[in-house]
Amino acid sequence: MAENLRLEVVTPEKSVVSEGAQIVMAPGSLGEFGVLPGHTPFLTTLKTGALKYKDESGRERFVFVSSGFAEALPDRVTVLAESAERRKDIDIERAKAALERAEKRLQTQAREEEIDFIRAKAALLRAIGRIQLAQTR
Ligand code: ATP
Numbered sequence: 001m002a003e004n005l006r007l008e009v010v011t012p013e014k015s016v017v018s019e020g021a022q023i024v025m026a027p028g029s030l031g032e033f034g035v036l037p038g039h040t041p042f043l044t045t046l047k048t049g050a051l052k053y054k055d056e057s058g059r060e061r062f063v064f065v066s067s068g069f070a071e072a073l074p075d076r077v078t079v080l081a082e083s084a085e086r087r088k089d090i091d092i093e094r095a096k097a098a099l100e101r102a103e104k105r106l107q108t109q110a111r112e113e114e115i116d117f118i119r120a121k122a123a124l125l126r127a128i129g130r131i132q133l134a135q136t137r
Contacts, residue, residue: 004020004021004022004037004056005021005022005024005035005036005037005075005076005077006018006019006020006021006075006076006077007019007024007053007076007077007079008076008077008078008079009051009063009065009079009081009084010078010080010081010084011068011080011082011083011084012082013083016063016081016084016085016086017053017061017063017084017086019055019056020055020056021054021056021077022036022037022053022054022055022056023035023036023053023054024051024052024053024072024077025051025053026051026065026070026077026079027046027047027048027049027050027051027065028044028045028046028047028070029044029045029046029047030044033072035072035077037075038074039072039073039074040072040074041071041072041073041074042071042072043069043070043071043072044070044072045068045069045070046065046068046069046070046079047067048065048066048067048122048125048126048129050063050064050129050133051063051064051065051079061087062086062087062133062136063084063085063086063087064085064086064090064129064130064133065079065081065083065084066081066082066084066122066126066129067081068080068082083126087134087136087137088137090130090133090134092130092134092135095126095127095130095131095134096127096131098123098126098130099124099127099128101123102120102121102124102127103124105123106124
């Protein structure tokens with residue numbers, strides 16, 4: 001059994017995390033899940049939320065992830081997210097502005113405009129997730 005996992009968090013734009021991890025906890029669509037070295041392989045979709053892991057020195061690290069997929073293997077966790085950033089990189093003012101925009105859109109939009117409504121709701125969830133995670137600092 002591997003001593004540590006290899007954690008990779010990537011988005012279409014960049015690699016956000018590429019390092020060893022003792023444990024990874026991530027927001028699966030069916031609920032939060034944890035992966036330790038030696039875990040049975042599985043694949044899952046992700047919700048927007050916080051991924052937590054312990055780095056090789058045992059320090060807790062936090063990463064915001066916005067939907068996507070995670071693959072767990074006995075020695076590796078790979079997350080492909082639509083967007084992701086480490087907690088320390090979250091710009092809280094930007095997230096608050098995004099929250100305000102999304103709230104306005106949701107208030108003014110007719111519900112029949114389903115696609116715009118879904119988009120605005122997803123933007124709202126991203127903004128709330130970022131603000132919540134940034135405020136746990
Ligand atoms: P915004 O409207 O502010 O762009 P968004 O939710 O639409 O927010 P995303 O599409 O999820 O943004 O992400 C686009 C890029 O911007 C990604 O690289 C993401 O990591 C980054 N990003 C978005 N919001 C923030 C934030 N508040 N702090 C730091 N990086 C952010």
